[in-house]
Amino acid sequence: MKKCTIIYNPVSGKKDFDQHLNYVTRRLEEHEYSVKLYATERPKHAISLTKQACKEEVDLLLISGGDGTMHECLNGIAHSTFQPIIGYIPSGTACDLASTLKIPKDVELAMDIILNHGQVVKMDYTNTNKGSFIYVTAIGTYVDISYVTDSKLKKYLGYLAYIITGIKEFFTIPMIKTKIEHDNGFLRGYYSLILVVNSKKVAGFNIVSHPVLDDGKVDVVVYKYIPLLNNLLYFISFILSPKVLPGVTKFRTSKLKIYTDHPHKWNMDGEEADGGNLNIQVQKQALKIIVDPSIVNKYFKEQE
Numbered sequence: 001m002k003k004c005t006i007i008y009n010p011v012s013g014k015k016d017f018d019q020h021l022n023y024v025t026r027r028l029e030e031h032e033y034s035v036k037l038y039a040t041e042r043p044k045h046a047i048s049l050t051k052q053a054c055k056e057e058v059d060l061l062l063i064s065g066g067d068g069t070m071h072e073c074l075n076g077i078a079h080s081t082f083q084p085i086i087g088y089i090p091s092g093t094a095c096d097l098a099s100t101l102k103i104p105k106d107v108e109l110a111m112d113i114i115l116n117h118g119q120v121v122k123m124d125y126t127n128t129n130k131g132s133f134i135y136v137t138a139i140g141t142y143v144d145i146s147y148v149t150d151s152k153l154k155k156y157l158g159y160l161a162y163i164i165t166g167i168k169e170f171f172t173i174p175m176i177k178t179k180i181e182h183d184n185g186f187l188r189g190y191y192s193l194i195l196v197v198n199s200k201k202v203a204g205f206n207i208v209s210h211p212v213l214d215d216g217k218v219d220v221v222v223y224k225y226i227p228l229l230n231n232l233l234y235f236i237s238f239i240l241s242p243k244v245l246p247g248v249t250k251f252r253t254s255k256l257k258i259y260t261d262h263p264h265k266w267n268m269d270g271e272e273a274d275g276g277n278l279n280i281q282v283q284k285q286a287l288k289i290i291v292d293p294s295i296v297n298k299y300f301k302e303q304e
Protein backbone atom coordinates (compact mmCIF):
# COMPACT_ATOMS: atom_id res chain seq x y z
CA MET A 1 0.00 0.00 0.00
CA LYS A 2 1.09 3.56 -0.72
CA LYS A 3 0.81 6.19 2.03
CA CYS A 4 -1.32 9.32 1.71
CA THR A 5 -1.86 12.05 4.30
CA ILE A 6 -4.76 14.45 3.76
CA ILE A 7 -4.49 17.87 5.45
CA TYR A 8 -7.54 20.10 5.07
CA ASN A 9 -8.60 23.42 6.51
CA PRO A 10 -12.21 23.15 7.73
CA VAL A 11 -12.66 26.95 7.90
CA SER A 12 -11.32 27.96 4.49
CA GLY A 13 -13.66 29.15 1.74
CA LYS A 14 -17.23 27.88 2.05
CA LYS A 15 -16.21 25.55 4.89
CA ASP A 16 -17.77 22.56 3.16
CA PHE A 17 -14.83 20.29 2.33
CA ASP A 18 -15.98 17.83 5.08
CA GLN A 19 -18.83 16.80 2.80
CA HIS A 20 -16.36 15.39 0.29
CA LEU A 21 -14.16 13.45 2.70
CA ASN A 22 -15.80 10.05 2.11
CA TYR A 23 -15.58 10.48 -1.65
CA VAL A 24 -11.93 11.59 -1.59
CA THR A 25 -10.90 8.78 0.78
CA ARG A 26 -12.72 6.17 -1.33
CA ARG A 27 -11.00 7.33 -4.52
CA LEU A 28 -7.60 7.17 -2.81
CA GLU A 29 -8.27 3.68 -1.42
CA GLU A 30 -9.31 2.49 -4.88
CA HIS A 31 -5.82 3.58 -5.98
CA GLU A 32 -4.24 1.55 -3.18
CA TYR A 33 -3.43 4.34 -0.78
CA SER A 34 -3.74 3.94 2.97
CA VAL A 35 -5.13 7.27 4.12
CA LYS A 36 -4.49 9.40 7.22
CA LEU A 37 -6.79 12.37 7.58
CA TYR A 38 -6.19 15.59 9.54
CA ALA A 39 -8.28 18.75 9.82
CA THR A 40 -6.29 21.83 10.87
CA GLU A 41 -7.42 22.88 14.34
CA ARG A 42 -5.87 26.35 14.48
CA PRO A 43 -3.74 28.75 12.42
CA LYS A 44 -0.28 27.34 11.62
CA HIS A 45 -1.36 23.79 12.56
CA ALA A 46 -0.82 22.74 8.91
CA ILE A 47 2.93 23.41 9.34
CA SER A 48 3.40 20.74 12.02
CA LEU A 49 1.01 18.31 10.29
CA THR A 50 3.05 18.64 7.10
CA LYS A 51 6.34 18.14 8.93
CA GLN A 52 4.92 14.91 10.37
CA ALA A 53 3.80 13.71 6.92
CA CYS A 54 7.30 14.46 5.58
CA LYS A 55 8.85 12.48 8.45
CA GLU A 56 6.61 9.54 7.50
CA GLU A 57 7.76 9.92 3.86
CA VAL A 58 4.23 9.75 2.48
CA ASP A 59 3.80 8.95 -1.22
CA LEU A 60 1.16 11.66 -1.56
CA LEU A 61 0.39 14.72 0.56
CA LEU A 62 -3.12 15.80 -0.34
CA ILE A 63 -3.88 19.38 0.74
CA SER A 64 -7.26 21.06 0.70
CA GLY A 65 -7.74 24.71 1.60
CA GLY A 66 -6.92 28.12 0.19
CA ASP A 67 -3.66 29.90 -0.48
CA GLY A 68 -3.04 30.33 3.25
CA THR A 69 -3.24 26.58 3.85
CA MET A 70 -0.87 25.89 0.95
CA HIS A 71 1.46 28.53 2.39
CA GLU A 72 1.51 26.82 5.79
CA CYS A 73 2.08 23.37 4.25
CA LEU A 74 4.97 24.78 2.21
CA ASN A 75 6.51 26.10 5.43
CA GLY A 76 6.34 22.56 6.80
CA ILE A 77 7.97 21.14 3.65
CA ALA A 78 10.69 23.83 3.60
CA HIS A 79 11.93 22.59 7.00
CA SER A 80 11.92 18.90 6.04
CA THR A 81 14.46 16.79 4.23
CA PHE A 82 11.86 14.58 2.50
CA GLN A 83 9.83 16.38 -0.18
CA PRO A 84 6.46 14.69 -0.76
CA ILE A 85 4.43 14.90 -3.96
CA ILE A 86 1.55 17.32 -3.40
CA GLY A 87 -1.97 16.84 -4.68
CA TYR A 88 -4.10 19.97 -4.23
CA ILE A 89 -7.87 20.33 -3.95
CA PRO A 90 -8.54 24.08 -3.77
CA SER A 91 -11.29 24.91 -1.29
CA GLY A 92 -10.37 28.45 -0.22
CA THR A 93 -11.88 31.82 -1.04
CA ALA A 94 -9.49 33.27 -3.64
CA CYS A 95 -7.22 30.31 -4.52
CA ASP A 96 -4.81 32.30 -6.71
CA LEU A 97 -2.34 29.43 -6.88
CA ALA A 98 -4.96 26.94 -8.07
CA SER A 99 -6.16 29.45 -10.61
CA THR A 100 -2.63 29.82 -12.06
CA LEU A 101 -2.08 26.04 -12.00
CA LYS A 102 -5.56 25.42 -13.48
CA ILE A 103 -6.55 23.05 -10.67
CA PRO A 104 -10.36 23.12 -10.50
CA LYS A 105 -12.31 23.71 -7.28
CA ASP A 106 -14.61 20.87 -8.28
CA VAL A 107 -13.50 17.99 -6.04
CA GLU A 108 -14.15 15.21 -8.58
CA LEU A 109 -12.19 17.02 -11.31
CA ALA A 110 -9.33 17.83 -8.93
CA MET A 111 -9.20 14.15 -7.86
CA ASP A 112 -9.11 13.09 -11.53
CA ILE A 113 -6.01 15.26 -11.98
CA ILE A 114 -4.38 13.91 -8.81
CA LEU A 115 -5.08 10.23 -9.52
CA ASN A 116 -5.58 9.86 -13.25
CA HIS A 117 -4.35 12.30 -15.80
CA GLY A 118 -2.27 14.83 -13.82
CA GLN A 119 1.47 15.34 -14.19
CA VAL A 120 4.00 15.91 -11.40
CA VAL A 121 5.96 19.09 -12.00
CA LYS A 122 8.86 20.56 -10.07
CA MET A 123 7.94 24.12 -9.19
CA ASP A 124 10.05 26.88 -7.63
CA TYR A 125 9.30 28.24 -4.20
CA THR A 126 11.10 30.92 -2.25
CA ASN A 127 12.81 31.01 1.13
CA THR A 128 13.19 34.32 2.94
CA ASN A 129 14.37 35.55 6.31
CA LYS A 130 10.63 35.78 7.22
CA GLY A 131 9.49 32.35 6.08
CA SER A 132 8.88 30.62 2.74
CA PHE A 133 6.28 31.51 0.14
CA ILE A 134 4.87 29.78 -2.91
CA TYR A 135 3.48 32.44 -5.18
CA VAL A 136 3.62 35.98 -3.81
CA THR A 137 5.09 38.25 -1.21
CA ALA A 138 4.04 41.86 -1.15
CA ILE A 139 4.22 45.12 0.78
CA GLY A 140 2.22 48.32 0.33
CA THR A 141 -1.28 49.47 -0.46
CA TYR A 142 -4.19 47.02 -0.05
CA VAL A 143 -2.04 43.94 0.52
CA ASP A 144 -2.68 43.98 4.27
CA ILE A 145 -6.49 44.40 4.20
CA SER A 146 -7.24 40.83 5.30
CA TYR A 147 -5.24 41.11 8.50
CA VAL A 148 -5.39 44.82 9.48
CA THR A 149 -9.20 44.87 9.41
CA ASP A 150 -10.45 44.96 12.98
CA SER A 151 -11.72 41.51 13.98
CA LYS A 152 -14.71 42.96 15.90
CA LEU A 153 -15.67 44.93 12.78
CA LYS A 154 -15.37 41.72 10.71
CA LYS A 155 -17.63 39.88 13.14
CA TYR A 156 -20.36 42.56 12.93
CA LEU A 157 -20.03 43.68 9.31
CA GLY A 158 -18.54 40.66 7.50
CA TYR A 159 -17.21 41.48 4.00
CA LEU A 160 -18.23 45.16 4.43
CA ALA A 161 -15.47 45.47 7.04
CA TYR A 162 -12.88 44.72 4.31
CA ILE A 163 -14.46 47.35 2.05
CA ILE A 164 -14.22 49.94 4.83
CA THR A 165 -10.51 49.15 5.32
CA GLY A 166 -10.03 49.30 1.52
CA ILE A 167 -11.62 52.76 1.35
CA LYS A 168 -9.40 53.92 4.23
CA GLU A 169 -6.31 52.65 2.37
CA PHE A 170 -7.49 54.33 -0.87
CA PHE A 171 -6.85 57.69 0.85
CA THR A 172 -3.71 56.72 2.79
CA ILE A 173 -1.28 55.29 0.23
CA PRO A 174 2.03 54.44 1.95
CA MET A 175 5.30 55.92 0.74
CA ILE A 176 7.83 53.12 1.17
CA LYS A 177 11.48 54.18 0.98
CA THR A 178 13.23 51.16 -0.49
CA LYS A 179 16.45 49.86 -1.98
CA ILE A 180 16.13 46.72 -4.10
CA GLU A 181 19.19 44.67 -5.07
CA HIS A 182 18.69 42.22 -7.94
CA ASP A 183 20.69 40.20 -10.50
CA ASN A 184 21.46 43.20 -12.69
CA GLY A 185 21.95 46.03 -10.22
CA PHE A 186 19.71 47.93 -7.86
CA LEU A 187 16.71 50.27 -7.66
CA ARG A 188 16.29 52.97 -5.07
CA GLY A 189 13.23 55.13 -4.54
CA TYR A 190 9.84 55.67 -2.95
CA TYR A 191 7.28 53.01 -3.82
CA SER A 192 3.64 52.42 -2.86
CA LEU A 193 3.46 48.73 -3.71
CA ILE A 194 6.07 46.00 -4.25
CA LEU A 195 5.13 42.51 -5.48
CA VAL A 196 7.48 39.51 -5.68
CA VAL A 197 5.65 36.88 -7.69
CA ASN A 198 5.96 33.29 -8.91
CA SER A 199 2.48 33.07 -10.44
CA LYS A 200 0.27 34.55 -13.10
CA LYS A 201 -2.53 35.56 -10.73
CA VAL A 202 -2.39 37.64 -7.58
CA ALA A 203 -5.68 38.54 -5.84
CA GLY A 204 -7.50 37.40 -8.96
CA PHE A 205 -5.61 39.81 -11.27
CA ASN A 206 -3.23 38.78 -14.06
CA ILE A 207 -0.07 40.36 -12.67
CA VAL A 208 2.52 38.49 -14.77
CA SER A 209 1.54 37.81 -18.36
CA HIS A 210 4.07 35.04 -19.14
CA PRO A 211 5.28 33.52 -15.87
CA VAL A 212 7.87 30.75 -15.79
CA LEU A 213 7.39 28.79 -12.57
CA ASP A 214 10.47 26.57 -12.65
CA ASP A 215 13.37 28.81 -13.78
CA GLY A 216 14.79 29.65 -10.33
CA LYS A 217 13.63 33.28 -10.71
CA VAL A 218 10.84 35.48 -9.40
CA ASP A 219 9.04 38.32 -11.14
CA VAL A 220 9.29 41.63 -9.31
CA VAL A 221 6.73 44.40 -9.94
CA VAL A 222 7.23 47.78 -8.23
CA TYR A 223 4.85 50.74 -8.26
CA LYS A 224 6.39 54.18 -7.79
CA TYR A 225 4.79 56.44 -5.20
CA ILE A 226 3.14 59.18 -7.28
CA PRO A 227 0.95 61.48 -5.14
CA LEU A 228 -2.74 61.47 -6.23
CA LEU A 229 -2.08 59.09 -9.13
CA ASN A 230 -1.30 55.85 -7.29
CA ASN A 231 -4.82 54.41 -7.52
CA LEU A 232 -5.04 55.27 -11.22
CA LEU A 233 -1.71 53.48 -11.71
CA TYR A 234 -3.03 50.34 -9.97
CA PHE A 235 -6.27 50.46 -11.95
CA ILE A 236 -4.49 50.65 -15.31
CA SER A 237 -1.93 48.04 -14.30
CA PHE A 238 -4.36 45.48 -12.77
CA ILE A 239 -7.34 45.87 -15.08
CA LEU A 240 -5.84 46.86 -18.42
CA SER A 241 -2.44 45.12 -17.90
CA PRO A 242 -0.45 47.06 -20.54
CA LYS A 243 3.02 45.69 -21.30
CA VAL A 244 4.72 48.98 -20.36
CA LEU A 245 3.41 51.59 -17.94
CA PRO A 246 5.33 54.65 -16.67
CA GLY A 247 5.71 54.36 -12.89
CA VAL A 248 5.66 50.55 -12.93
CA THR A 249 8.94 48.61 -13.16
CA LYS A 250 8.97 44.87 -13.87
CA PHE A 251 11.93 42.50 -13.93
CA ARG A 252 12.82 38.87 -13.34
CA THR A 253 15.64 37.92 -10.96
CA SER A 254 17.10 35.00 -9.03
CA LYS A 255 18.79 37.07 -6.30
CA LEU A 256 16.78 39.67 -4.42
CA LYS A 257 17.29 41.81 -1.34
CA ILE A 258 14.75 44.46 -0.40
CA TYR A 259 15.78 46.99 2.23
CA THR A 260 13.03 48.97 3.95
CA ASP A 261 12.38 50.27 7.44
CA HIS A 262 8.72 51.06 6.66
CA PRO A 263 6.35 49.79 9.41
CA HIS A 264 4.10 47.90 6.93
CA LYS A 265 4.14 44.10 7.29
CA TRP A 266 4.94 41.78 4.40
CA ASN A 267 2.11 39.67 3.02
CA MET A 268 3.19 36.15 2.05
CA ASP A 269 0.67 34.10 0.05
CA GLY A 270 -2.09 36.15 1.75
CA GLU A 271 -0.74 35.59 5.26
CA GLU A 272 0.84 38.22 7.50
CA ALA A 273 4.63 38.10 8.00
CA ASP A 274 7.02 40.47 9.82
CA GLY A 275 8.00 43.79 8.23
CA GLY A 276 11.52 45.03 7.48
CA ASN A 277 14.32 43.92 5.17
CA LEU A 278 13.60 40.93 2.96
CA ASN A 279 16.31 38.59 1.76
CA ILE A 280 15.12 35.95 -0.68
CA GLN A 281 16.57 32.76 -2.15
CA VAL A 282 14.55 31.00 -4.85
CA GLN A 283 14.52 27.22 -4.40
CA LYS A 284 14.60 26.09 -8.01
CA GLN A 285 12.18 23.24 -8.81
CA ALA A 286 12.05 22.20 -5.14
CA LEU A 287 8.28 21.65 -4.84
CA LYS A 288 6.69 18.58 -6.43
CA ILE A 289 3.05 19.19 -7.27
CA ILE A 290 0.51 17.47 -9.54
CA VAL A 291 -0.99 19.79 -12.17
CA ASP A 292 -3.12 19.55 -15.29
CA PRO A 293 -0.83 18.51 -18.21
CA SER A 294 -2.26 21.35 -20.35
CA ILE A 295 -0.25 23.97 -18.43
CA VAL A 296 3.08 22.13 -18.21
CA ASN A 297 4.54 23.44 -21.48
CA LYS A 298 3.12 26.89 -20.80
CA TYR A 299 4.53 27.62 -17.32
CA PHE A 300 7.15 24.90 -16.69
CA LYS A 301 9.72 25.44 -19.40
CA GLU A 302 12.86 24.17 -17.67
CA GLN A 303 11.83 20.80 -16.14
CA GLU A 304 14.95 18.72 -15.40
Ligand SMILES: Nc1ncnc2c1ncn2[C@@H]1O[C@H](COP(=O)(O)OP(=O)(O)OP(=O)(O)O)[C@@H](O)[C@H]1O
Pocket (backbone or CB within 6 Å): 009, 010, 011, 012, 013, 040, 041, 042, 043, 044, 045, 065, 066, 067, 068, 069, 070, 072, 091, 092, 093, 094, 095, 096, 270, 271
Ligand atom coordinates in the same frame (compact mmCIF):
# COMPACT_ATOMS: atom_id res chain seq x y z
N1 LIG B 1 -9.29 25.35 12.65
C1 LIG B 1 -8.97 26.59 12.31
N2 LIG B 1 -9.56 27.64 12.92
C2 LIG B 1 -9.28 28.92 12.56
N3 LIG B 1 -8.39 29.26 11.59
C3 LIG B 1 -7.78 28.24 10.94
C4 LIG B 1 -8.02 26.87 11.27
N4 LIG B 1 -7.27 26.09 10.45
C5 LIG B 1 -6.57 26.94 9.66
N5 LIG B 1 -6.87 28.23 9.95
C6 LIG B 1 -6.40 29.46 9.29
O1 LIG B 1 -7.33 29.78 8.26
C7 LIG B 1 -6.73 30.82 7.47
C8 LIG B 1 -7.34 30.90 6.09
O2 LIG B 1 -7.04 29.75 5.36
P1 LIG B 1 -6.99 29.73 3.77
O3 LIG B 1 -6.13 30.83 3.27
O4 LIG B 1 -6.62 28.36 3.41
O5 LIG B 1 -8.49 29.97 3.35
P2 LIG B 1 -9.15 31.22 2.63
O6 LIG B 1 -8.68 32.49 3.27
O7 LIG B 1 -10.63 30.95 2.59
O8 LIG B 1 -8.61 31.08 1.14
P3 LIG B 1 -7.70 32.07 0.21
O9 LIG B 1 -6.46 32.41 1.00
O10 LIG B 1 -7.39 31.24 -1.01
O11 LIG B 1 -8.56 33.26 -0.08
C9 LIG B 1 -5.24 30.53 7.52
O12 LIG B 1 -4.59 31.68 8.04
C10 LIG B 1 -5.11 29.37 8.51
O13 LIG B 1 -4.02 29.54 9.40
